[in-house]
Amino acid sequence: MQDPVVFRVERILRSPWLIFGAGAVLAGALALALWLLFPLYKGLLADPFWFPILVMAIMLNLILSSTAICILAERKIAGFTQDRFGPNRVGFWGLLQPLADGLKFLLKEDIIPTQVDKPLFLLAPAMALIISLSGFAVIPWAGEVRWPWAPDTLVSTQVASLDIGVLYVLAVASLGVYGVVLAGYASNNKYAFYGGVRAAAQMISYELPLGLGLLCLLLTSGSLRLEEVVRQQAQSGMWYVFLHPLPFLLILVSSFAEANRVPFDLAEAEQELVGGFHTEYSSMKFALFFLAEYAHMITGSAVLVALFCGGWAPLPFSSWLADSTAWWALLIKLGAYLAKVAVCIGLFMLVRWTIPRFRFDQLMRIAWLSLVPVGIALVAGTATLTVLGLQRTWWACLGLNLVALLGMLWTAARSGRTVTGRQDDLPDIHVEPA
Amino acid sequence: MPLLASLDTEGGTQLLQALGIFALAGFLMAFAVLLFGKFLRPRLPHPEKNRAYECGEEAVGTGWVQFDLRFYVVALVFLVFDVEIALFYPWAVVFGGGGAPGASSEVLKEIRWAALWDMLFFFGVIVVGFLYLWRFGYLDWVRAFSGRQQGSELGAQDSVIERQTKLEAAGTASE
Numbered sequence: 001m002q003d004p005v006v007f008r009v010e011r012i013l014r015s016p017w018l019i020f021g022a023g024a025v026l027a028g029a030l031a032l033a034l035w036l037l038f039p040l041y042k043g044l045l046a047d048p049f050w051f052p053i054l055v056m057a058i059m060l061n062l063i064l065s066s067t068a069i070c071i072l073a074e075r076k077i078a079g080f081t082q083d084r085f086g087p088n089r090v091g092f093w094g095l096l097q098p099l100a101d102g103l104k105f106l107l108k109e110d111i112i113p114t115q116v117d118k119p120l121f122l123l124a125p126a127m128a129l130i131i132s133l134s135g136f137a138v139i140p141w142a143g144e145v146r147w148p149w150a151p152d153t154l155v156s157t158q159v160a161s162l163d164i165g166v167l168y169v170l171a172v173a174s175l176g177v178y179g180v181v182l183a184g185y186a187s188n189n190k191y192a193f194y195g196g197v198r199a200a201a202q203m204i205s206y207e208l209p210l211g212l213g214l215l216c217l218l219l220t221s222g223s224l225r226l227e228e229v230v231r232q233q234a235q236s237g238m239w240y241v242f243l244h245p246l247p248f249l250l251i252l253v254s255s256f257a258e259a260n261r262v263p264f265d266l267a268e269a270e271q272e273l274v275g276g277f278h279t280e281y282s283s284m285k286f287a288l289f290f291l292a293e294y295a296h297m298i299t300g301s302a303v304l305v306a307l308f309c310g311g312w313a314p315l316p317f318s319s320w321l322a323d324s325t326a327w328w329a330l331l332i333k334l335g336a337y338l339a340k341v342a343v344c345i346g347l348f349m350l351v352r353w354t355i356p357r358f359r360f361d362q363l364m365r366i367a368w369l370s371l372v373p374v375g376i377a378l379v380a381g382t383a384t385l386t387v388l389g390l391q392r393t394w395w396a397c398l399g400l401n402l403v404a405l406l407g408m409l410w411t412a413a414r415s416g417r418t419v420t421g422r423q424d425d426l427p428d429i430h431v432e433p434a
Numbered sequence: 435m436p437l438l439a440s441l442d443t444e445g446g447t448q449l450l451q452a453l454g455i456f457a458l459a460g461f462l463m464a465f466a467v468l469l470f471g472k473f474l475r476p477r478l479p480h481p482e483k484n485r486a487y488e489c490g491e492e493a494v495g496t497g498w499v500q501f502d503l504r505f506y507v508v509a510l511v512f513l514v515f516d517v518e519i520a521l522f523y524p525w526a527v528v529f530g531g532g533g534a535p536g537a538s539s540e541v542l543k544e545i546r547w548a549a550l551w552d553m554l555f556f557f558g559v560i561v562v563g564f565l566y567l568w569r570f571g572y573l574d575w576v577r578a579f580s581g582r583q584q585g586s587e588l589g590a591q592d593s594v595i596e597r598q599t600k601l602e603a604a605g606t607a608s609e
Contacts, residue, residue: 053455056455056456056459060459064463105471106467106470106471106474106475107471107474107475107476108475109475109476109477109478110468110471110472110475110477111479111483111484112484113484113485113486113487114484114485115485115486115493115496115497125464126460126461126464126465129460129463129464130456130457130460130461130464131460133456133459133460133463134453134456134457134460136456137453137455137456159455159456160451166523167523185498187486187497188486188496188497188498189486189487189488189493189497190488190493190497190499191487191488192497193497193498193499193501194501197501197502197505200505200509201505201508201509204508204509204512204516205508205512207512207516208512208515208516208519211516211519211520212519215519215522215523215526218523218526218527218530219526219529219530220530221530222527222528222529222530223527224523224527274487274489279487280486280487283471283475284467284468284471285468287467288464288467360575361574361575361576364508364573364575365573365574365575368511368568368573369568369573372515372564373564376557376561376564379522379557380554380557383529383550383553383554384550386529386530386550387546387547387550391530422576
């Protein structure tokens with residue numbers, strides 16, 4: 001049945017030797033090139049101006065290629081969750097799938113429907129991508145480093161060390177809504193329009209719990225600089241997730257919603273809105289939206305790790321490597337950071353394939369009637385702890401979180417009303433006779 | 435590199451630099467793949483293909499339809515709350531960081547409680563607004579569409595379908 005040539009090519013591609021051999025050759029060539037060209041970029045490594053740009057170039061590449069790997073990982077995790085294989089036809093263990101996807105995106109026809117608002121239609125995917133990449137500017141990848149050949153300069157592995165790092169992250173996260181809403185508006189299609197409007201309502205609603213959770217953290221850290229927050233955690237060994245588990249959960253849930261992923265993917269909801277905001281997008285522009293979504297997810301995880309899980313600190317409850325600036329410590333720190341981000345992304349994916357999509361009224365109720373009140377209570381409680389000087393004492397913080405949790409459960413158990421969103425379960429409104 | 439070096443200062447310029455470089459990188463990325471693909475991909479326009487997608491049917495009217503009023507309410511409430519939360523950030527940093535540099539600890543202890551009460555009062559005003567919204571159902575996405583009316587035959591205990599049937603029966607009777 002099958003074309004013998006295609007069959008043969010497929011079989012060659014599926015052999016593990018080809019993939020791993022090619023990988024080894026590429027890695028060897030890269031290492032050789034880096035070693036041969038070392039005199040050329042040696043000056044840049046120790047320069048406090050050019051080094052951040054080098055970091056940016058490396059990290060942009062790493063992130064853009066890891067989005068491709070993320071898509072494969074997502075499908076593999078989906079396969080694992082649903083007890084099936086996942087992609088396994090292209091390359092050994094499906095490892096060439098990202099390449100095949102990219103090729104397909106490049107070769108498909110790019111349809112721009114006649115009814116669209118063309119400038120905005122073209123702008124939207126670019127906007128989504130730019131905004132989701134900008135968040136990476138403030139991530140402190142591996143602290144500071146002192147290179148052996150330039151012992152008098154300390155360079156920071158962060159593109160921009162901003163005074164307002166956390167606010168910048170919040171601002172960029174809020175801007176993320178523009179790509180989706182512009183796409184929904186510009187498409188001039190009812191499905192896309194509803195998707196865009198839904199996305200706007202969802203993203204702005206989940207901004208509030210995000211902001212409130214960050215406030216609890218700021219009251220403890222007293223600094224908006226991400227590298228300072230990470231340094232505090234690394235030196236004390238007390239990661240803030242151990243002090244503030246509930247704010248961590250608030251931010252985690254909000255970042256699911258901000259990244260527009262299941263269970264919060266109301267904006268694209270295939271079963272009701274066809275494809276939501278990207279109904280009219282095809283080919284590479286569609287791919288840019290996907291790239292933006294995965295980049296958004298990676299930014300979200302990186303920020304979450306920096307703020308709550310100790311950033312580059314390799315071990316909890318220990319200050320190992322906290323003050324080390326050697327080049328080998330840099331590698332360990334970067335490895336620890338990327339490993340934590342990978343775990344976080346794995347969590348995002350598992351949640352996506354485990355929890356079904358919320359209904360829109362449930363989505364709004366979760367944001368406004370449960371996350372926001374808890375956030376308000378936590379901010380007030382943390383402020384009181386700060387006045388008493390207890391904001392870094394573990395029993396006080398955990399006690400506050402426990403009280404908030406019990407308060408939530410008590411309120412939920414107390415109200416006898418069934419919450420379903422069906423008309424039957426709603427309280428009657430009293431209408432005065434005319 | 436005198437021009438670039440002059441950009442390398444602390445604070446605001448660094449923000450602009452970071453934003454500018456990342457925006458440029460993102461833009462180039464998007465532009466490059468779109469341009470590269472333009473030379474490779476087929477281009478076979480067809481009037482059927484270029485129509486708005488509405489499940490294969492002829493699209494009715496424009497896509498820019500009126501949307502639900504509830505989205506406006508969410509946007510308004512968000513605006514108030516987000517401005518409030520943004521106002522909290524400087525307070526949280528100074529308050530959590532132990533006050534201004536150089537302030538003595540006695541002064542700090544004195545103003546600490548005052549700062550807390552001030553902020554909790556401000557917070558309280560907003561929370562009262564939030565409770566008002568909650569109590570009067572502005573935060574409920576699904577609302578009851580029929581109420582108990584005096585002299586109406588619609589019982590509050592009836593299910594939706596029963597209410598609907600009664601309403602329809604009343605409608606046909608009046609005709």
